[in-house]
């Protein structure tokens with residue numbers, strides 16, 4: 114690819130790689146080696162209480178306070194007399210609402226559903242609302258399926274779901290948190306919905322591979338040769354990325370089961386592909402080879 118003017122190219126890259134519709138919102142979790150060690154080998158302790166034998170732990174994604182003006186158009190639902198009021202859209206994914214101020218002052222009873230601000234029925238619209246919320250620190254990146262690209266497919270060892278992620282140095286919130294990612298770090302694709310069926314064992318292995326859960330579907334176990342279904346909210350829930358059973362519910366301890374859920378998928382950085390090239394000290398986008406976290410070495414032990 115040739116650019117008409119090499120000084121324009123870097124800024125153009127950043128703008129393109131932050132464009133809505135072309136790119137996805139991503140969160141980054143830095144990996145750290147766990148200090149545990151198996152005395153019989155140089156690897157991690159398979160019974161380590163901190164890392165579970167995986168050998169690494171990952172930093173939590175910090176939550177950041179965002180404040181923005183949201184345009185709320187006149188609502189069709191409002192005109193039809195439905196229960197939900199007018200809606201507008203916030204720009205960051207996975208937000209938690211703190212405060213909303215409308216033309217009549219502070220609004221009570223508003224909520225965030227995905228990216229949508231849902232106001233109580235009767236709220237003025239069209240109008241501008243000031244929305245204060247917190248959301249995981251996030252940037253944007255362009256993800257390309259490796260299977261779609263012949264160049265990568267010819268390399269071999271490609272797995273279903275492998276991605277090449279291109280990350281600009283800066284975004285609307287400043288530095289992109291994923292730009293200086295390293296191998297083993299995790300990348301969460303906050304806009305995606307990944308359907309997961311994961312093998313668990315009650316009381317033994319109950320940590321979700323993809324902890325950014327959008328929806329818990331069900332759990333299934335074989336009890337006396339019959340498949341039994343368990344329902345979220347009734348039989349179990351997920352807390353801190355782990356299945357928690359209600360008292361007296363669920364299969365017996367050490368029973369294997371399958372957990373079905375939908376989550377924003379977690380990937381890990383398999384390889385840092387570096388920058389395509391360097392222009393006069395300008396930080397160009399970087400590229401990373403990503404693999405679904407299901408395949409992370411040590412998982413499934």
Ligand SMILES: [Zn+2]
Nearest residue numbers: 147149161164
């Ligand atoms: Zn450990």
